[in-house]
Amino acid sequence: MAPRANWKGFLKVGEVTCAVALYTAASTSDRIAFHMVNRATGHRMNRQFVDSDTGKPVERDDQVKGYEVGQGDYVVLEPEEIAAAVPDTDKVLAVSAFIGCSDIDSVYFDKPYYLAPADRNAAEAFALIREGMRRKKVAAIASTVLFRRCRTLLIRAEGDGLIGTTLNFDYEVRAAEGAFDSVPDLKIKGEMLDLARHIIDTKSGKFDPAHYEDRYESALADLVQAKLEGKKIEPRKPARQEKVVDLMAALRESAGAAKKKKPAARVRAKSAAPRRKAS
Template sequence: MAPRANWKGFLKLGELVCPVALHTAASTSERVSFHLVNRRTGNRLHREFIDSETGKPVEKEDQVKGYETGENDYIVLQPEEIAAAVPESDKTMAVEAFVACSDIDDLYFDKPYYLRPADRQGEEVFALIREGMEAKKVAAVAQAVLFRRARTLIIRAHDAGLIATTLAYDYEVRSAKEAFSDIPDIEVKGEMLELAEHIIRTKSGRFDPKGFDDRYDAALAEVVKAKIEGRKIKPVRPKAEGKVIDLMEALRQSAGETKKKPAAKRKPAAGRRKAG
Protein backbone atom coordinates (compact mmCIF):
# COMPACT_ATOMS: atom_id res chain seq x y z
CA MET A 1 0.00 0.00 0.00
CA ALA A 2 1.35 3.42 -1.01
CA PRO A 3 2.14 5.87 1.82
CA ARG A 4 0.10 9.02 2.34
CA ALA A 5 0.47 11.51 -0.51
CA ASN A 6 2.17 14.89 -0.01
CA TRP A 7 0.11 16.45 -2.79
CA LYS A 8 -2.81 15.47 -4.99
CA GLY A 9 -3.85 17.06 -8.27
CA PHE A 10 -4.01 16.46 -12.00
CA LEU A 11 -1.33 15.71 -14.57
CA LYS A 12 -2.42 17.57 -17.70
CA LEU A 13 -1.08 16.86 -21.18
CA GLY A 14 -3.13 18.72 -23.78
CA GLU A 15 -6.65 17.32 -23.45
CA LEU A 16 -5.43 14.33 -21.43
CA VAL A 17 -6.04 14.79 -17.71
CA CYS A 18 -5.02 12.24 -15.09
CA PRO A 19 -5.54 12.44 -11.31
CA VAL A 20 -2.15 11.92 -9.66
CA ALA A 21 -0.60 11.73 -6.20
CA LEU A 22 2.86 12.95 -5.25
CA HIS A 23 4.88 11.04 -2.65
CA THR A 24 8.25 11.89 -1.10
CA ALA A 25 10.96 9.74 -2.69
CA ALA A 26 13.85 10.72 -0.39
CA SER A 27 13.59 11.33 3.35
CA THR A 28 16.04 12.07 6.17
CA SER A 29 13.64 10.98 8.92
CA GLU A 30 15.60 7.76 9.55
CA ARG A 31 18.80 9.59 10.45
CA VAL A 32 19.95 9.82 14.08
CA SER A 33 18.59 13.07 15.50
CA PHE A 34 19.23 14.88 18.77
CA HIS A 35 17.46 17.33 21.09
CA LEU A 36 19.18 20.04 23.09
CA VAL A 37 19.01 19.30 26.82
CA ASN A 38 20.25 20.92 30.01
CA ARG A 39 23.51 19.20 31.01
CA ARG A 40 22.75 19.67 34.73
CA THR A 41 19.06 18.70 34.87
CA GLY A 42 18.72 16.48 31.79
CA ASN A 43 15.60 18.43 30.81
CA ARG A 44 14.90 19.30 27.18
CA LEU A 45 15.48 22.92 26.15
CA HIS A 46 12.96 25.07 24.28
CA ARG A 47 13.91 27.81 21.84
CA GLU A 48 12.89 31.34 22.81
CA PHE A 49 13.00 34.47 20.62
CA ILE A 50 14.64 37.45 22.33
CA ASP A 51 14.48 41.11 21.31
CA SER A 52 18.02 42.08 20.21
CA GLU A 53 17.81 45.49 21.93
CA THR A 54 15.70 44.98 25.06
CA GLY A 55 16.84 41.41 25.73
CA LYS A 56 13.25 40.45 26.61
CA PRO A 57 11.35 37.41 25.27
CA VAL A 58 8.87 38.14 22.44
CA GLU A 59 5.47 36.42 22.45
CA LYS A 60 4.41 34.47 19.37
CA GLU A 61 1.66 36.95 18.39
CA ASP A 62 4.28 39.73 18.21
CA GLN A 63 6.67 37.80 15.99
CA VAL A 64 6.42 39.00 12.36
CA LYS A 65 8.65 38.76 9.30
CA GLY A 66 10.78 41.70 8.21
CA TYR A 67 12.92 42.48 5.15
CA GLU A 68 16.21 44.22 5.92
CA THR A 69 16.62 47.42 3.86
CA GLY A 70 19.64 48.68 5.77
CA GLU A 71 21.67 47.91 8.88
CA ASN A 72 19.10 47.20 11.64
CA ASP A 73 16.39 48.73 9.46
CA TYR A 74 13.47 46.49 8.50
CA ILE A 75 10.20 46.67 6.58
CA VAL A 76 7.65 44.61 8.52
CA LEU A 77 5.36 42.36 6.48
CA GLN A 78 2.09 41.12 7.93
CA PRO A 79 1.08 37.44 7.39
CA GLU A 80 -1.77 38.44 5.04
CA GLU A 81 0.63 40.56 2.94
CA ILE A 82 2.98 37.61 2.49
CA ALA A 83 0.02 35.32 1.72
CA ALA A 84 -0.98 37.66 -1.13
CA ALA A 85 2.27 36.75 -2.93
CA VAL A 86 1.61 33.00 -2.75
CA PRO A 87 0.53 31.79 -6.21
CA GLU A 88 -2.99 30.42 -6.44
CA SER A 89 -2.98 26.67 -6.92
CA ASP A 90 -5.36 25.01 -9.35
CA LYS A 91 -3.96 21.57 -8.41
CA THR A 92 -2.71 21.10 -11.98
CA MET A 93 0.69 19.76 -13.05
CA ALA A 94 0.70 21.03 -16.63
CA VAL A 95 3.15 19.51 -19.13
CA GLU A 96 4.69 22.27 -21.27
CA ALA A 97 7.19 20.31 -23.36
CA PHE A 98 9.06 17.03 -23.78
CA VAL A 99 12.85 16.91 -23.84
CA ALA A 100 15.32 14.11 -24.50
CA CYS A 101 16.45 12.48 -21.24
CA SER A 102 20.05 12.84 -22.42
CA ASP A 103 19.63 16.64 -22.66
CA ILE A 104 18.72 17.12 -18.98
CA ASP A 105 21.33 18.84 -16.79
CA ASP A 106 20.99 17.21 -13.37
CA LEU A 107 22.84 20.17 -11.81
CA TYR A 108 19.38 21.74 -11.54
CA PHE A 109 17.78 18.75 -9.76
CA ASP A 110 16.29 19.66 -6.38
CA LYS A 111 14.07 17.02 -4.78
CA PRO A 112 12.60 13.80 -6.22
CA TYR A 113 9.02 12.63 -5.75
CA TYR A 114 7.15 9.50 -6.81
CA LEU A 115 4.20 10.30 -9.07
CA ARG A 116 1.43 7.72 -9.35
CA PRO A 117 -2.27 7.52 -10.28
CA ALA A 118 -4.48 8.91 -7.51
CA ASP A 119 -7.40 6.56 -8.28
CA ARG A 120 -8.53 3.67 -10.49
CA GLN A 121 -10.15 5.97 -13.05
CA GLY A 122 -6.81 7.60 -13.86
CA GLU A 123 -4.75 4.44 -14.30
CA GLU A 124 -5.34 4.04 -18.06
CA VAL A 125 -4.40 7.65 -18.91
CA PHE A 126 -1.40 7.44 -16.56
CA ALA A 127 -0.19 4.23 -18.25
CA LEU A 128 -0.58 5.83 -21.69
CA ILE A 129 1.55 8.84 -20.71
CA ARG A 130 4.17 6.72 -18.93
CA GLU A 131 4.52 4.18 -21.75
CA GLY A 132 4.73 6.92 -24.39
CA MET A 133 7.53 8.68 -22.51
CA GLU A 134 9.37 5.41 -21.95
CA ALA A 135 9.14 4.47 -25.63
CA LYS A 136 10.45 7.84 -26.84
CA LYS A 137 13.08 8.17 -24.07
CA VAL A 138 11.85 11.64 -23.16
CA ALA A 139 11.07 13.56 -19.98
CA ALA A 140 8.25 16.05 -19.48
CA VAL A 141 8.82 19.63 -18.34
CA ALA A 142 5.84 20.65 -16.21
CA GLN A 143 4.66 23.56 -14.07
CA ALA A 144 2.74 23.29 -10.79
CA VAL A 145 2.16 25.09 -7.52
CA LEU A 146 3.61 22.83 -4.83
CA PHE A 147 3.68 23.69 -1.15
CA ARG A 148 2.91 27.40 -1.73
CA ARG A 149 5.55 27.87 -4.47
CA ALA A 150 5.38 27.80 -8.27
CA ARG A 151 7.74 25.02 -9.31
CA THR A 152 9.17 23.63 -12.54
CA LEU A 153 9.47 19.84 -12.60
CA ILE A 154 11.13 17.22 -14.75
CA ILE A 155 8.95 14.09 -15.00
CA ARG A 156 10.56 10.81 -16.11
CA ALA A 157 9.35 7.24 -16.46
CA HIS A 158 10.62 5.03 -13.65
CA ASP A 159 9.66 1.41 -12.94
CA ALA A 160 5.82 1.22 -13.02
CA GLY A 161 5.37 4.92 -12.30
CA LEU A 162 6.91 8.34 -12.80
CA ILE A 163 9.55 10.37 -10.97
CA ALA A 164 8.81 14.10 -10.66
CA THR A 165 11.89 16.10 -9.68
CA THR A 166 11.59 19.75 -8.71
CA LEU A 167 14.21 21.98 -10.31
CA ALA A 168 16.26 24.80 -8.87
CA TYR A 169 15.79 28.13 -10.64
CA ASP A 170 18.59 29.39 -12.84
CA TYR A 171 19.41 32.21 -10.40
CA GLU A 172 19.83 29.64 -7.60
CA VAL A 173 22.51 27.65 -9.44
CA ARG A 174 25.95 29.22 -9.22
CA SER A 175 28.04 29.68 -12.34
CA ALA A 176 30.30 26.75 -13.22
CA LYS A 177 32.63 29.11 -15.06
CA GLU A 178 33.14 31.11 -11.87
CA ALA A 179 33.83 27.97 -9.85
CA PHE A 180 36.33 26.55 -12.37
CA SER A 181 37.87 29.79 -13.69
CA ASP A 182 41.28 29.32 -12.00
CA ILE A 183 41.77 25.66 -12.99
CA PRO A 184 44.79 25.55 -15.34
CA ASP A 185 44.45 23.97 -18.79
CA ILE A 186 46.72 20.92 -18.56
CA GLU A 187 47.13 18.56 -21.50
CA VAL A 188 47.30 14.94 -20.41
CA LYS A 189 48.51 12.39 -22.95
CA GLY A 190 50.77 9.41 -23.50
CA GLU A 191 51.38 6.76 -20.86
CA MET A 192 49.82 8.90 -18.11
CA LEU A 193 46.46 9.04 -19.94
CA GLU A 194 46.62 5.34 -20.84
CA LEU A 195 47.19 4.39 -17.21
CA ALA A 196 44.28 6.57 -16.09
CA GLU A 197 42.01 4.93 -18.69
CA HIS A 198 43.20 1.49 -17.57
CA ILE A 199 42.35 2.27 -13.93
CA ILE A 200 38.87 3.44 -14.94
CA ARG A 201 38.27 0.26 -16.97
CA THR A 202 39.35 -2.03 -14.13
CA LYS A 203 37.20 -0.10 -11.64
CA SER A 204 34.08 -0.10 -13.84
CA GLY A 205 30.89 -1.31 -12.16
CA ARG A 206 27.15 -0.71 -11.85
CA PHE A 207 25.44 2.04 -9.87
CA ASP A 208 23.98 0.38 -6.76
CA PRO A 209 22.77 2.72 -3.97
CA LYS A 210 22.43 -0.26 -1.61
CA GLY A 211 26.20 -0.39 -1.43
CA PHE A 212 26.48 3.18 -0.12
CA ASP A 213 26.72 3.49 3.65
CA ASP A 214 26.18 6.60 5.76
CA ARG A 215 29.22 5.95 7.92
CA TYR A 216 28.71 9.04 10.04
CA ASP A 217 25.10 8.12 10.90
CA ALA A 218 26.11 4.50 11.60
CA ALA A 219 28.92 5.71 13.88
CA LEU A 220 26.49 8.02 15.73
CA ALA A 221 24.06 5.13 16.22
CA GLU A 222 26.89 3.02 17.65
CA VAL A 223 27.90 5.83 20.03
CA VAL A 224 24.29 6.13 21.26
CA LYS A 225 24.06 2.34 21.70
CA ALA A 226 27.33 2.22 23.63
CA LYS A 227 26.16 5.07 25.87
CA ILE A 228 22.87 3.28 26.64
CA GLU A 229 24.70 0.04 27.44
CA GLY A 230 27.29 1.83 29.57
CA ARG A 231 30.19 0.82 27.36
CA LYS A 232 33.29 2.96 26.90
CA ILE A 233 33.24 5.00 23.71
CA LYS A 234 36.46 4.60 21.79
CA PRO A 235 37.71 7.76 20.05
CA VAL A 236 38.34 7.47 16.33
CA ARG A 237 42.01 7.47 15.49
CA PRO A 238 42.94 9.78 12.61
CA LYS A 239 44.30 8.01 9.56
CA ALA A 240 47.99 8.35 8.91
CA GLU A 241 48.77 10.73 6.09
CA GLY A 242 49.90 9.03 2.92
CA LYS A 243 53.32 9.70 1.50
CA VAL A 244 53.55 12.20 -1.33
CA ILE A 245 54.82 10.26 -4.34
CA ASP A 246 55.38 10.92 -8.02
CA LEU A 247 52.13 11.18 -10.03
CA MET A 248 53.25 8.61 -12.60
CA GLU A 249 54.28 6.20 -9.85
CA ALA A 250 50.90 6.70 -8.14
CA LEU A 251 49.15 5.84 -11.42
CA ARG A 252 51.28 2.73 -11.86
CA GLN A 253 50.54 1.58 -8.31
CA SER A 254 46.81 2.19 -8.80
CA ALA A 255 46.93 0.20 -12.04
CA GLY A 256 48.73 -2.66 -10.27
CA GLU A 257 51.85 -2.14 -12.32
CA THR A 258 54.30 -1.71 -9.45
CA LYS A 259 57.80 -2.76 -10.34
CA LYS A 260 58.64 -6.23 -9.06
CA LYS A 261 62.14 -7.28 -8.16
CA PRO A 262 63.56 -9.61 -10.83
CA ALA A 263 63.66 -13.25 -9.75
CA ALA A 264 67.14 -14.48 -8.77
CA LYS A 265 68.77 -16.79 -11.30
CA ARG A 266 69.03 -20.36 -10.11
CA LYS A 267 72.54 -21.74 -10.01
CA PRO A 268 73.01 -25.27 -11.34
CA ALA A 269 73.40 -27.89 -8.60
CA ALA A 270 76.97 -28.97 -7.78
CA GLY A 271 78.19 -31.99 -9.76
CA ARG A 272 75.39 -31.73 -12.33
CA ARG A 273 76.50 -31.70 -15.96
CA LYS A 274 74.90 -29.77 -18.77
CA ALA A 275 73.30 -31.89 -21.43
CA GLY A 276 75.54 -31.96 -24.49
Protein backbone atom coordinates in the same frame (compact mmCIF):
# COMPACT_ATOMS: atom_id res chain seq x y z
CA MET B 1 0.06 0.42 4.69
CA ALA B 2 0.02 2.66 1.62
CA PRO B 3 2.09 5.84 1.89
CA ARG B 4 0.31 9.14 2.31
CA ALA B 5 0.38 11.44 -0.70
CA ASN B 6 2.14 14.78 -0.26
CA TRP B 7 0.05 16.39 -2.98
CA LYS B 8 -2.89 15.51 -5.21
CA GLY B 9 -3.86 17.17 -8.46
CA PHE B 10 -4.11 16.59 -12.18
CA LEU B 11 -1.45 15.80 -14.78
CA LYS B 12 -2.43 17.49 -18.05
CA VAL B 13 -0.94 16.83 -21.49
CA GLY B 14 -2.85 18.77 -24.10
CA GLU B 15 -6.46 17.72 -23.62
CA VAL B 16 -5.56 14.49 -21.79
CA THR B 17 -5.95 14.83 -18.04
CA CYS B 18 -5.64 12.33 -15.21
CA ALA B 19 -5.76 12.62 -11.44
CA VAL B 20 -2.35 11.98 -9.87
CA ALA B 21 -0.88 11.66 -6.40
CA LEU B 22 2.65 12.76 -5.54
CA TYR B 23 4.74 10.90 -2.96
CA THR B 24 8.13 11.70 -1.44
CA ALA B 25 10.83 9.58 -3.07
CA ALA B 26 13.73 10.63 -0.81
CA SER B 27 13.36 11.45 2.88
CA THR B 28 15.63 12.24 5.81
CA SER B 29 13.07 11.14 8.43
CA ASP B 30 15.01 7.94 9.21
CA ARG B 31 18.17 9.80 10.14
CA ILE B 32 19.19 9.90 13.79
CA ALA B 33 17.91 13.12 15.34
CA PHE B 34 19.17 14.81 18.50
CA HIS B 35 17.57 17.22 20.97
CA MET B 36 19.45 19.85 22.91
CA VAL B 37 19.56 18.86 26.60
CA ASN B 38 20.61 20.66 29.76
CA ARG B 39 23.73 18.80 30.88
CA ALA B 40 23.06 19.64 34.55
CA THR B 41 19.42 18.48 34.73
CA GLY B 42 19.07 16.15 31.77
CA HIS B 43 15.97 18.09 30.68
CA ARG B 44 15.27 19.03 27.09
CA MET B 45 15.71 22.72 26.28
CA ASN B 46 13.32 24.94 24.36
CA ARG B 47 14.41 27.54 21.82
CA GLN B 48 13.24 31.08 22.46
CA PHE B 49 13.39 34.19 20.28
CA VAL B 50 14.69 37.30 22.01
CA ASP B 51 15.03 40.92 20.93
CA SER B 52 18.62 41.43 19.72
CA ASP B 53 18.73 44.88 21.37
CA THR B 54 16.83 44.51 24.63
CA GLY B 55 17.54 40.79 25.15
CA LYS B 56 13.91 40.26 26.22
CA PRO B 57 11.83 37.30 24.96
CA VAL B 58 9.37 38.11 22.16
CA GLU B 59 5.90 36.56 22.26
CA ARG B 60 4.76 34.61 19.20
CA ASP B 61 2.06 37.17 18.30
CA ASP B 62 4.74 39.87 18.09
CA GLN B 63 7.05 37.87 15.82
CA VAL B 64 6.89 38.97 12.16
CA LYS B 65 9.11 38.51 9.12
CA GLY B 66 11.31 41.37 7.97
CA TYR B 67 13.45 42.02 4.91
CA GLU B 68 16.65 43.96 5.64
CA VAL B 69 17.04 46.95 3.32
CA GLY B 70 19.81 48.61 5.33
CA GLN B 71 21.89 48.12 8.46
CA GLY B 72 19.24 47.39 11.10
CA ASP B 73 16.47 48.71 8.83
CA TYR B 74 13.73 46.22 7.93
CA VAL B 75 10.58 46.15 5.82
CA VAL B 76 8.09 44.29 8.01
CA LEU B 77 5.74 41.84 6.28
CA GLU B 78 2.58 40.74 8.06
CA PRO B 79 1.49 37.07 7.80
CA GLU B 80 -1.59 37.93 5.75
CA GLU B 81 0.54 40.01 3.33
CA ILE B 82 2.88 37.07 2.74
CA ALA B 83 -0.10 34.73 2.32
CA ALA B 84 -1.51 37.06 -0.37
CA ALA B 85 1.76 36.78 -2.31
CA VAL B 86 1.55 32.98 -2.52
CA PRO B 87 0.37 32.11 -6.04
CA ASP B 88 -3.06 30.58 -6.50
CA THR B 89 -3.04 26.91 -7.36
CA ASP B 90 -5.44 25.08 -9.65
CA LYS B 91 -3.82 21.75 -8.72
CA VAL B 92 -2.88 21.18 -12.36
CA LEU B 93 0.55 19.83 -13.30
CA ALA B 94 0.54 21.20 -16.83
CA VAL B 95 3.07 19.78 -19.31
CA SER B 96 4.57 22.55 -21.46
CA ALA B 97 7.13 20.54 -23.45
CA PHE B 98 8.73 17.15 -24.03
CA ILE B 99 12.51 16.92 -24.16
CA GLY B 100 15.19 14.25 -24.34
CA CYS B 101 15.68 12.45 -21.02
CA SER B 102 19.28 13.71 -20.77
CA ASP B 103 18.71 17.23 -22.06
CA ILE B 104 18.81 18.90 -18.62
CA ASP B 105 22.05 19.35 -16.68
CA SER B 106 21.75 17.43 -13.40
CA VAL B 107 22.90 20.52 -11.49
CA TYR B 108 19.31 21.74 -11.87
CA PHE B 109 17.86 18.65 -10.12
CA ASP B 110 16.35 19.37 -6.71
CA LYS B 111 14.15 16.67 -5.13
CA PRO B 112 12.54 13.52 -6.57
CA TYR B 113 8.92 12.48 -6.13
CA TYR B 114 6.89 9.49 -7.26
CA LEU B 115 3.78 10.17 -9.36
CA ALA B 116 1.00 7.60 -9.50
CA PRO B 117 -2.69 7.57 -10.46
CA ALA B 118 -4.79 9.07 -7.68
CA ASP B 119 -7.62 6.58 -8.28
CA ARG B 120 -8.72 3.74 -10.54
CA ASN B 121 -10.51 6.08 -12.93
CA ALA B 122 -7.20 7.79 -13.75
CA ALA B 123 -5.26 4.58 -14.42
CA GLU B 124 -5.90 4.37 -18.19
CA ALA B 125 -4.99 7.98 -18.97
CA PHE B 126 -1.97 7.72 -16.68
CA ALA B 127 -0.74 4.57 -18.47
CA LEU B 128 -1.26 6.26 -21.85
CA ILE B 129 0.94 9.22 -20.86
CA ARG B 130 3.58 6.99 -19.27
CA GLU B 131 3.88 4.58 -22.19
CA GLY B 132 3.85 7.37 -24.76
CA MET B 133 6.80 9.00 -22.99
CA ARG B 134 8.62 5.69 -22.59
CA ARG B 135 8.34 4.74 -26.25
CA LYS B 136 9.41 8.18 -27.46
CA LYS B 137 12.22 8.18 -24.86
CA VAL B 138 11.32 11.66 -23.66
CA ALA B 139 10.73 13.46 -20.37
CA ALA B 140 8.12 16.11 -19.73
CA ILE B 141 8.57 19.62 -18.37
CA ALA B 142 5.60 20.66 -16.24
CA SER B 143 4.76 23.43 -13.78
CA THR B 144 2.42 23.83 -10.84
CA VAL B 145 2.25 25.22 -7.32
CA LEU B 146 3.76 22.78 -4.82
CA PHE B 147 3.94 23.53 -1.11
CA ARG B 148 3.16 27.25 -1.60
CA ARG B 149 5.81 27.74 -4.31
CA CYS B 150 5.75 27.76 -8.11
CA ARG B 151 7.77 24.72 -9.14
CA THR B 152 8.98 23.26 -12.42
CA LEU B 153 9.25 19.48 -12.62
CA LEU B 154 11.04 17.08 -14.94
CA ILE B 155 8.78 14.03 -15.32
CA ARG B 156 10.00 10.71 -16.72
CA ALA B 157 8.65 7.17 -16.95
CA GLU B 158 9.92 4.71 -14.34
CA GLY B 159 8.53 1.20 -13.95
CA ASP B 160 4.75 1.32 -13.52
CA GLY B 161 4.78 5.00 -12.61
CA LEU B 162 6.42 8.36 -13.17
CA ILE B 163 9.17 10.19 -11.34
CA GLY B 164 8.83 13.95 -11.03
CA THR B 165 11.98 15.83 -10.03
CA THR B 166 11.62 19.44 -8.96
CA LEU B 167 14.10 21.70 -10.72
CA ASN B 168 16.16 24.56 -9.36
CA PHE B 169 15.47 27.90 -10.99
CA ASP B 170 18.19 29.48 -13.08
CA TYR B 171 18.89 32.16 -10.45
CA GLU B 172 19.45 29.42 -7.84
CA VAL B 173 22.20 27.64 -9.80
CA ARG B 174 25.61 29.30 -9.56
CA ALA B 175 27.81 29.56 -12.62
CA ALA B 176 30.54 26.92 -12.77
CA GLU B 177 33.14 29.44 -13.92
CA GLY B 178 33.56 30.82 -10.42
CA ALA B 179 34.61 27.42 -9.10
CA PHE B 180 36.70 26.42 -12.12
CA ASP B 181 38.53 29.70 -12.83
CA SER B 182 41.57 28.68 -10.79
CA VAL B 183 41.91 25.23 -12.41
CA PRO B 184 45.09 25.30 -14.55
CA ASP B 185 44.85 24.29 -18.21
CA LEU B 186 47.01 21.15 -18.22
CA LYS B 187 47.40 18.73 -21.10
CA ILE B 188 47.61 15.12 -19.89
CA LYS B 189 48.92 12.63 -22.43
CA GLY B 190 51.25 9.67 -23.02
CA GLU B 191 51.84 6.98 -20.40
CA MET B 192 50.19 8.98 -17.66
CA LEU B 193 46.86 9.12 -19.52
CA ASP B 194 47.13 5.46 -20.58
CA LEU B 195 47.63 4.38 -16.96
CA ALA B 196 44.66 6.46 -15.82
CA ARG B 197 42.46 4.87 -18.50
CA HIS B 198 43.64 1.39 -17.47
CA ILE B 199 42.78 2.01 -13.81
CA ILE B 200 39.34 3.30 -14.78
CA ASP B 201 38.70 0.26 -16.99
CA THR B 202 39.64 -2.20 -14.22
CA LYS B 203 37.33 -0.47 -11.74
CA SER B 204 34.31 -0.10 -14.02
CA GLY B 205 31.06 -1.36 -12.51
CA LYS B 206 27.38 -0.61 -11.93
CA PHE B 207 25.87 1.62 -9.29
CA ASP B 208 23.70 -0.13 -6.70
CA PRO B 209 22.60 2.17 -3.86
CA ALA B 210 22.06 -0.82 -1.55
CA HIS B 211 25.82 -1.37 -1.51
CA TYR B 212 26.56 1.99 0.07
CA GLU B 213 26.19 2.79 3.75
CA ASP B 214 25.78 6.11 5.53
CA ARG B 215 28.81 5.53 7.77
CA TYR B 216 28.10 8.61 9.85
CA GLU B 217 24.58 7.40 10.72
CA SER B 218 25.94 3.93 11.55
CA ALA B 219 28.64 5.44 13.75
CA LEU B 220 26.05 7.55 15.59
CA ALA B 221 23.85 4.48 16.16
CA ASP B 222 26.83 2.55 17.54
CA LEU B 223 27.76 5.51 19.73
CA VAL B 224 24.26 5.76 21.23
CA GLN B 225 24.18 2.00 21.85
CA ALA B 226 27.60 2.10 23.52
CA LYS B 227 26.48 4.93 25.80
CA LEU B 228 23.34 2.98 26.75
CA GLU B 229 25.51 -0.02 27.65
CA GLY B 230 27.84 2.14 29.73
CA LYS B 231 30.88 1.52 27.58
CA LYS B 232 33.82 3.88 27.61
CA ILE B 233 34.07 6.00 24.48
CA GLU B 234 37.64 6.23 23.27
CA PRO B 235 38.66 9.46 21.50
CA ARG B 236 39.53 9.11 17.83
CA LYS B 237 43.21 8.82 17.02
CA PRO B 238 44.63 11.55 14.76
CA ALA B 239 44.60 10.57 11.10
CA ARG B 240 47.95 9.53 9.72
CA GLN B 241 49.47 12.13 7.46
CA GLU B 242 49.74 10.88 3.88
CA LYS B 243 53.12 11.25 2.26
CA VAL B 244 53.40 13.33 -0.88
CA VAL B 245 54.18 10.89 -3.71
CA ASP B 246 55.07 11.24 -7.34
CA LEU B 247 51.89 11.15 -9.47
CA MET B 248 53.39 8.87 -12.11
CA ALA B 249 54.69 6.46 -9.45
CA ALA B 250 51.25 6.38 -7.81
CA LEU B 251 49.59 5.64 -11.17
CA ARG B 252 52.01 2.79 -11.90
CA GLU B 253 51.47 1.31 -8.44
CA SER B 254 47.69 1.54 -8.79
CA ALA B 255 47.77 -0.04 -12.25
CA GLY B 256 49.98 -2.87 -10.97
CA ALA B 257 47.64 -3.57 -8.06
CA ALA B 258 44.64 -3.53 -10.39
CA LYS B 259 46.20 -6.17 -12.66
CA LYS B 260 46.52 -8.60 -9.73
CA LYS B 261 42.82 -8.35 -8.90
CA LYS B 262 39.96 -9.72 -10.94
CA PRO B 263 37.71 -6.85 -12.09
CA ALA B 264 34.56 -6.68 -9.98
CA ALA B 265 31.18 -6.86 -11.70
CA ARG B 266 29.78 -4.28 -9.29
CA VAL B 267 31.08 -1.40 -7.23
CA ARG B 268 30.68 -2.40 -3.60
CA ALA B 269 31.23 -0.60 -0.33
CA LYS B 270 33.20 -2.36 2.42
CA SER B 271 30.06 -2.83 4.50
CA ALA B 272 26.77 -2.97 2.62
CA ALA B 273 23.72 -1.56 4.34
CA PRO B 274 20.50 -3.56 3.96
CA ARG B 275 17.97 -2.06 1.55
CA ARG B 276 15.23 -0.21 3.39
CA LYS B 277 11.68 -1.35 2.84
CA ALA B 278 9.41 1.21 1.23
CA SER B 279 7.20 2.85 3.82
